[in-house]
Amino acid sequence: MTSDTLLLAGIDVGAATAKAVVLNANKILSSHVLPTGESVTKAAESVMKKTLDTIHLSLEEMDYVIATGYGRRAVTFADEVITEISCHAKGVNMLMPQARTVVDIGGQDSKVIEIDAKGNIANFAMNDKCAAGTGRFLEVMAKVLNADIQEIGLLSLEGRNPCQISNTCTVFAESEMVALRADGKSREDILAGIHSAMAHRVAIMGNAIGFRDQVVFTGGVARNAGMKKALQDRIGKEVLVPENPQIVGALGAAIIARDKRHAAMSSS
Amino acid sequence: MTAYYDELLTLCAFDQAEIEDQRGRIESTFTKLGLGPADMERAVSRVEKSFDMELLGVRKALGVWLKELFDVVLARDEGKKLIYFGYPPFQYIGLVIKAATESKGDFYIGCPEVVLCQTLGQIFNKLNPVLEEGEAKGLAPGHAMCSLLQIKNGALEKGFLPIPDMSIATSYFCDMGPEADELMQYKYGYPVQYIDSCLDSRWGEWPAFDPEKVHYLGSQVNDLFKSLKDLFGLEINEEVWNNARFLAGRLYLATNQLNEHLIADPVPLGVADSELIINFPMGCTGIAMEEGAEAVEILAREVGERVEKGIGVVPKHSPRVAIAFQSLIDPVFNQMIGEVGLAVPVVAVLLPPPPTPKSDSYETLTLGEKRAEKAMYSGAYHSSYGLIKRMEESLKFAEVDGMIYNYQFSCRPLACNSKLLKLHIEKERGLPTLLLDMDFYDDRNYSAAALRTRLEAFSEMLKARKTAA
Numbered sequence: 001m002t003s004d005t006l007l008l009a010g011i012d013v014g015a016a017t018a019k020a021v022v023l024n025a026n027k028i029l030s031s032h033v034l035p036t037g038e039s040v041t042k043a044a045e046s047v048m049k050k051t052l053d054t055i056h057l058s059l060e061e062m063d064y065v066i067a068t069g070y071g072r073r074a075v076t077f078a079d080e081v082i083t084e085i086s087c088h089a090k091g092v093n094m095l096m097p098q099a100r101t102v103v104d105i106g107g108q109d110s111k112v113i114e115i116d117a118k119g120n121i122a123n124f125a126m127n128d129k130c131a132a133g134t135g136r137f138l139e140v141m142a143k144v145l146n147a148d149i150q151e152i153g154l155l156s157l158e159g160r161n162p163c164q165i166s167n168t169c170t171v172f173a174e175s176e177m178v179a180l181r182a183d184g185k186s187r188e189d190i191l192a193g194i195h196s197a198m199a200h201r202v203a204i205m206g207n208a209i210g211f212r213d214q215v216v217f218t219g220g221v222a223r224n225a226g227m228k229k230a231l232q233d234r235i236g237k238e239v240l241v242p243e244n245p246q247i248v249g250a251l252g253a254a255i256i257a258r259d260k261r262h263a264a265m266s267s268s
Numbered sequence: 269m270t271a272y273y274d275e276l277l278t279l280c281a282f283d284q285a286e287i288e289d290q291r292g293r294i295e296s297t298f299t300k301l302g303l304g305p306a307d308m309e310r311a312v313s314r315v316e317k318s319f320d321m322e323l324l325g326v327r328k329a330l331g332v333w334l335k336e337l338f339d340v341v342l343a344r345d346e347g348k349k350l351i352y353f354g355y356p357p358f359q360y361i362g363l364v365i366k367a368a369t370e371s372k373g374d375f376y377i378g379c380p381e382v383v384l385c386q387t388l389g390q391i392f393n394k395l396n397p398v399l400e401e402g403e404a405k406g407l408a409p410g411h412a413m414c415s416l417l418q419i420k421n422g423a424l425e426k427g428f429l430p431i432p433d434m435s436i437a438t439s440y441f442c443d444m445g446p447e448a449d450e451l452m453q454y455k456y457g458y459p460v461q462y463i464d465s466c467l468d469s470r471w472g473e474w475p476a477f478d479p480e481k482v483h484y485l486g487s488q489v490n491d492l493f494k495s496l497k498d499l500f501g502l503e504i505n506e507e508v509w510n511n512a513r514f515l516a517g518r519l520y521l522a523t524n525q526l527n528e529h530l531i532a533d534p535v536p537l538g539v540a541d542s543e544l545i546i547n548f549p550m551g552c553t554g555i556a557m558e559e560g561a562e563a564v565e566i567l568a569r570e571v572g573e574r575v576e577k578g579i580g581v582v583p584k585h586s587p588r589v590a591i592a593f594q595s596l597i598d599p600v601f602n603q604m605i606g607e608v609g610l611a612v613p614v615v616a617v618l619l620p621p622p623p624t625p626k627s628d629s630y631e632t633l634t635l636g637e638k639r640a641e642k643a644m645y646s647g648a649y650h651s652s653y654g655l656i657k658r659m660e661e662s663l664k665f666a667e668v669d670g671m672i673y674n675y676q677f678s679c680r681p682l683a684c685n686s687k688l689l690k691l692h693i694e695k696e697r698g699l700p701t702l703l704l705d706m707d708f709y710d711d712r713n714y715s716a717a718a719l720r721t722r723l724e725a726f727s728e729m730l731k732a733r734k735t736a737a
Contacts, residue, residue, distance in 0.1 A: 070721070085725035086732075109718070120736070121729040123700070126722055208687075 006261050009051075009062045010253025011044055012084060013071030016107030016135060017220060018043040019247045020051040022062070023254035026094070030055045031247045040071035048077070064261050066253040070108055082256055084249045085113055085124050091252030092216045093119025095242045100212040103202060103231065103239070104249070105221035107135040112206035119255075123209045131170040133201035135221045140170050141194050144177045145187050152191050153226030159192025173197075191226065199230035211235045218248040272305035273298060276312050276391075280331035281324060290338070297341045301428055303392060311392045318390075318599035320541045320581075325567025329544040330391065332560045336378070336552050337387040343376035344430035349500060351377045354438030354445045355416060356550060358463050358649070359639050360512060361436060361492075366553040367512040368502040375500075380429050381420040382551030382596065385709055386544070389597025398422040399710055406451050414678050415710035417448035424452060431456045434499060436492065440465035440485060440649050442681045461495050463488045465640075467681065469651035471688075477644040479629070485649075486637025493636065506635060515557050516549050522564035527615055529571045531666055534580020535588070535611035536571045540602035543594040546616045586611040587730030588668045592659055592689075593617075593676070595708045601716055605672070608720065608727040614666040617659045652685035656692055663697065669730050670699050672723075674706035677713040700733075702726040 004025050012019040013036060021031045032051040036043045044067070052058060059065075059077060067078035068087040075081070088104045093115060102113040110133045114123040127133045131140070142149045163185050165176060173194070180190050203211075215237055221227055222245035232239045242248060273294060277287055287294070298304070320326050343350050353362045362377045369375045389395045399415060402422030407413040423429040435452070438445035439462045449460045465485040469477065496502040523545065530537060545564050548556040574580070588611045595601045605612060624645035630638060647654030663671065671693055675686040690701040704722060707713035 070717075083721050083725040083728060085721070086728045109721075118736075120732045121725065124725060124729075126725075 006063045006258060007057065007061055008254045008257040008261065009048065009059075009065040010087065010250040010255070010257060011048055011065065011067045011075055011078065012069040012087065012247075012249035012253060013040050013044050013067065013075060014069045014084075014106050014108070014220070014249075015071075017246065018047040018069075018071070019250040020047045021247050021250040021254045022051055022055060022057065023251070023258060025258075028247075028251065029057075031244065031250065033246050036071065040074040041076060044071065044075040045077070064257040066257040066260075068249050068253045070106075079257075080260070082253060085111055085126070086121060087249045087252030087256065088218055089113055089115040089121050089252065090119045090255045091248035091250075092218060092242070093117075094251065094255055095248070096214065096216050096240060099214045099216040099240070101206070101210075101215045103206065103215060103217045103222075104219040105133070105135060105202065105217070105227070106219040107139075110134050110202055110205070110219075110221075112202065112209060112211070114209050114212060119252075125205050125208050127201070127205050133198055133205065135219070137170050137173070137198060138194070138221065138224070138227075140174060141177060141191075144174055145181075145190060147187060147191070153195070153224030153228075155188050156191035156195045156226035157229060159186070159188040159190075161189050162196055163190050163193035165190075165193040165197040195224075195226045195230040196233070199227065199234040202231065203234040206235070211237055213237065215239050217241045218245045220246050222246075271295070273308050276308045276315070277331070277334065279312060279315060279321065279327060280334055280391075281327035282331055282334075293338050293342055296345070297338045300341055301388070303394070307392055307394065314393055314599075315391060318540055318603055319544075320538060323537075323541065323567060323570050325563050325565075325570050326541045326544065328563035328566060329541075329560065332548070332556050332563055333383065333386040333391070333544070335555045335559065336383045339554055340376055340378060340380045340383050340429065346374070348374045348376045350430055350432040351375065351434045351436070351500075352420075352432045353377070353379050353436040354442075354449070355379045355382055356438070356441060356648070358436075358438075358440050358489075359643050359646075360516065360549065361463075362553045363512040363515050363549070363557075364504060364509055365496060365502065367515055368496070368504050368508045369500075372500065372502060377553045379551040381416050381423065381709075382547050384419055384423055384428070385416070385596035386547060386551070389709070390544075390599055395419065395597055395710070396712065398426060398428065399712070401425045406455070407448060412444065412678050412680065413448060414442070414444050414676070415707055415713070417445060419709060421448060421452060424456060432458050434458060434495070435460045437462045439463055440488075440643065441467070442679075444680060459495070459499065461492045463492060465643075465649060467649065467651055469653065471651075471653050474647055474650050474654035474657055475625075475645055477650060479627075482633070482637050482640045482644060485640035485643065486634055489636030489639050490634055491636075504635070509635065509639070515553070518561040519549055519557060519564060522561050522568055523615060525568040526564060526571060527665075529568060529575050530615060531613045532575040532580075533588075533611070533613075534578070534582060534584040534586065535613050536574035536580055537567075538581045538603060538606045539591065539594055539612050540599040541567075542612070542615045543596070543599075543602050546594065547596065580611070581606050582609055582611045585734070587670060587727060587734060588613050588666065589670045589672050589726075589730070590614050590617050590659070590663050590666055590668045591672045591674070593674050593708055595674075595706065595711075597709055598711050598716070601706075601711075601719065604716065604720055604723060608724045609731070610672075610723070610727050613668065614662055617662045652688050655685055656689045659689065660693065660697065663693070663699065668699065669734065670726065671701045672704065672726070673701060674704045674708065677705065677707040677710070700726070700729065
């Protein structure tokens with residue numbers, strides 16, 4: 001077997017969604033995203049199966065599997081676990097080699113990662129104390145405003161007079177939403193304010209390590225065009241989003257799996 | 269005859285004769301603290317899971333903490349006078365007072381909230397009711413009060429700790445401790461002695477200091493000496509202060525031996541285990557000085573044997589980090605550092621204290637001022653800069669690849685220096701520094717799973733750097 005024929009799987013089980021990627025050399029053969037739901041282990045199995053079924057492969061045919069994400073340790077079929085911080089760094093490095101800063105906003109936490117030209121971590125900051133600055137914050141706000149989570153980003157871009165949101169604590173912000181609606185503010189303006197407040201939180205966290213060009217935005221929340229714009233406005237720099245930002249962690253896991261197998265084969 | 273606590277105590281290196289001899293004291297303590305058979309069972313499994321119980325030194329260290337617990341809980345019943353000091357203690361003040369008590373009757377001198385952390389927290393995982401009581405009775409959550417103070421307040425309220433005859437407040441380091449002491453003074457009427465100082469100094473000033481600071485802090489220390497004389501007839505002089513050094517001498521010698529073994533690769537001891545000995549000189553003046561020292565001596569010997577055989581708790585060539593500060597209550601967190609593949613080659617970044625120079629005017633100073641001058645040179649009570657420089661020195665000794673700084677939730681003295689330390693160590697020494705939002709005394713204030721991701725990522729980053737180099 002040569003290293004070019006290796007089949008590698010990366011699986012990223014997050015708080016909100018589970019993602020899987022199958023990689024061969026530099027080519028993504030297949031990828032899928034599913035909601036995590038109740039069981040982390042089951043979600044991992046389902047998303048892996050779906051990803052493999054599409055290309056008519058089985059788990060046994062994978063040469064190495066790396067799990068990442070908040071549920072990484074519950075992925076029973078993985079050969080190894082690596083944190084999502086390292087995986088996002090590697091994934092972004094393959095898709096956008098010029099990237100030096102990764103902003104990853106997921107369902108449960110957000111991270112700003114400084115990376116080098118090889119996709120290694122140089123520094124990172126992570127918000128994990130509360131829901132402020134995470135996808136969960138947006139979910140709660142969308143629910144309060146009776147809006148679809150998929151639409152809130154675009155709606156926020158239509159806000160002409162963004163509301164000032166003072167609270168980035170999810171619980172307090174929820175009551176602030178109610179007060180703003182009672183004041184007759186439009187949904188668009190409130191959403192514009194929410195996106196701006198959240199971008200502000202992420203910018204404060206990231207300022208501790210700096211936003212070196214290029215800045216790449218990953219994770220489920222990167223699909224939200226309003227958040228991309230709010231981030232750009234806050235940090236005063238262009239923010240790039242890969243085509244499928246949700247699978248970057250799983251892709252990075254597969255890349256690390258590939259590199260590890262390569263290293264093992266060349267040393268033996 | 270065996271009782272529900274025998275298994276735990278035997279695990280913690282009590283011998284059977286000792287248990288038989290102490291049954292009355294042991295049972296009184298556990299009854300006062302509401303610790304029953306189910307708690308002992310849980311403690312046995314927690315201790316077995318969390319600590320390196322193959323090492324007799326570790327088992328003995330756990331036992332010493334339990335003995336310190338018996339001593340403080342029963343101190344009043346046993347007719348002792350009680351003097352509590354705050355954490356971190358000023359210039360080993362507890363040992364100095366201890367040295368002065370010889371032939372002056374029976375005293376308990378210590379920092380009981382630290383003893384509770386290491387026992388009710390580390391061993392029994394039953395601190396939450398104490399913290400909640402402390403919160404309910406004056407030190408509400410969200411009021412920027414350190415959880416260590418909530419523990420002291422809660423334990424006094426619950427009757428776990430006897431009301432002391434005097435308490436020494438931590439005003440030389442922290443402004444919350446003295447505020448909490450004022451509240452407890454109001455509630456319980458015991459005298460509080462403040463040792464006021466001022467941590468404000470310019471960045472880069474240390475080891476220089478304004479002589480006025482020494483004068484002020486020194487006069488506060490002299491006030492304490494006067495109170496000790498007035499209240500208890502205790503005389504503190506140069507000779508007593510020198511004797512205090514001998515009380516802890518054996519402990520420091522053993523700690524130095526252990527430190528010398530820890531710098532080996534692979535590192536032979538985990539953080540949960542080395543944490544057990546850090547607070548012997550910081551929280552205790554009694555049994556820990558002899559039996560604690562013995563435990564450290566045994567540990568140093570056992571760890572030395574591991575080094576000779578090349579045995580480590582993490583693989584050889586693992587990234588090496590220094591840690592400020594370990595959890596006093598959560599061995600699961602402390603253990604996690606090794607689990608993510610990080611080696612910690614130094615017991616504590618500020619232990620033992622360094623030899624300090626003397627100013628030209630040293631001989632003309634009062635005793636209190638001399639101690640104040642030492643405190644200035646030792647850095648920690650000088651400024652953030654002083655503390656950071658001290659930590660930087662221990663990094664040289666340990667040859668590390670990075671540093672972890674656990675920021676104590678709701679701690680004002682440590683609030684700014686975590687960030688300053690990261691900036692300074694990364695810039696001056698080129699060592700990556702990880703800041704963690706921790707609480708050394710209250711595990712309700714963090715999620716261990718979330719901290720694990722940061723630690724793992726830090727470990728992955730350091731490993732990648734080592735490979736690249």
